[in-house]
Amino acid sequence: MKPIYLDFNASAPAAPEVVEAMRPYLAGDFGNPSSLHWAAHGAREAIKTGRAQVARLLGCRPEEIVFTSGGSEANNLALKGLFFARAGRPSHLIVSKIEHPATIAPACFLERLGARVTYVPVDGAGLVDPDEIRKAITRDTFLISIMHANNEVGSIQPIAAISRIAREHGILLHTDAAQSVGKISTNVGTLGVDLLSIAGHKVYAPKGVGALYVRGGLEIEPLIHGAGHEGGRRAGTESALLIAGLGKACEIAQPWIGAPSTQRLRDLFWEQLRMAFGDRVVLNGHPEHRLPNTLNVSFVGRVGADILAQIPSVAASTGSACHSGEIKLSPVLEAMGVAPEIGMGAIRFSLGRATTRDEIEDVVNLLKGL
Structure with missing residues (x-):
């Protein structure tokens, strides 16, 4: 058989179009994209193009995209980045009991640092009841993080309804969209989210690359400190190779x-x-x-x-x-x-x-x- x-x-395997988009950066266009000389031009343009392609799929501005090493880092950056940006204020966040470990584990870590976390239940179909979110909110709640679609059973959460509750209370909303990107609509405006995570290898891009949408004007503390890459939100020289792959994967995902x-x-x-x-x-x-x-x-x-x-x-x-x-x-x-x-x-x-x-x-x- x-x-x-x-x-x-x-x-998912890297799509043939993705492989072709990455090919020029395996041997050529090797310059540091942050440099100003001729050797950096190709890499810098690849990152600019990739950022625009990801933004187009999500319906946001290119500058609202932060490239990461994958979905796990994107989730960690969302939760920890917002927590540390609060500078020690009382912090309460809400997540569901069926989140991916890349969300549950950072939430548990933040509990060790003094945050309070409410883990809301799901029903027999794996869905969160928005009323459970409403009941869990306190005056210290700064973030709600509910995945868009579950990786095991596929149940799609009522993110737009949860967003309306978050807006009523002035609370930020993050969604892990690793499983939904490229399968169903992940337009950030329609969903009403402030942050959204992408994992490259779930959308026919290579492993080792992902992205976090961060709504314009929202401040997050970097997990990785260094130079001012990614608008000062993630230090480290960007990989034109991987970003070109993720960008192309997002471009060809639209028809699906x-x-x-x-x-x-x-x-x-x-x-x-x-x-x-x-x-x-x-x-x-x-x-x-x-x-x-x-x-x-x-x-x-x-x-x-x-x-x-x-x-x-x-x-x-x-x-x-x-x-x-x-x-x-x-x-x-x-x-x-x-x-x-x-x-x-x-x-x-x-x-x-x-x-x-x-x-x-x-x-x-x-x-x-x-």
Whole structure:
């Protein structure tokens, strides 16, 4: 059986157009983009172009884009940068219980420094209730950080509704859009966010590059101090190579936003699984408000890792981990209230732009043969 890759939420390959955009900077245009001489011109123009391409996808100004090493750094810069910019004032932030570790871990770190953090719950479909956000707000709340779409079950959060609550109280709103960029609209004006994180390798750019949108006029303390790169918000010589790749990835992502082809394949996949397994397979996540490429299902009474071990040609992710013979649910499924006997059989299949119907049908046949 040929290898079948259905783990695009974990990482997507660099698109051919992205590879071509990066090629000139592998050997040429090597100058430091901050230099003023002829050798810096090519790199400086590549960064200018890349910044404009990312900004165009998000509907913001180029100067509001801060390039980072990836989504994790972008999330850390958002939370820590705002906290440290408050200069020791009482600080309270709100995050959901199903955030990516790149948000949860910085929040826990800030707790050690004196911040108070409220972890709001989600419902059985993995959605945050905006009223829970409203109830959690205090006079010291400076930031709400809720991911745009969950990486495991794909549920899309009501960010615009949460934004209205944040505006009412004068609170900043950050969203981790690593999974949603290039799949659904991430226009920052429509969402109403002040900060938004991007991970390059989730949007067919290379690993090692990402970006943070920071609304104009908003001050954040850099995580990395040094020279005044990125408008003084992140020190370090920029990589024209990686930024050119991210920019091109954002440019070619536009036609895929809202495109129905991937969602049709995902729905066909789910339909065939239900036909094959009946009530022995359960959907995790919201049935409608989720990413068009994401299908997280539980095989009741089975262990997801055991299933994937029996079909090694299929690359996918499980929703549980086995430690010393004990099955432990992912924090996301646990927060959703998924029963252990259901959650232990969870597998996330995440489709990509190149996924075919034949691949989906091959996977279903493999699963039926177990």
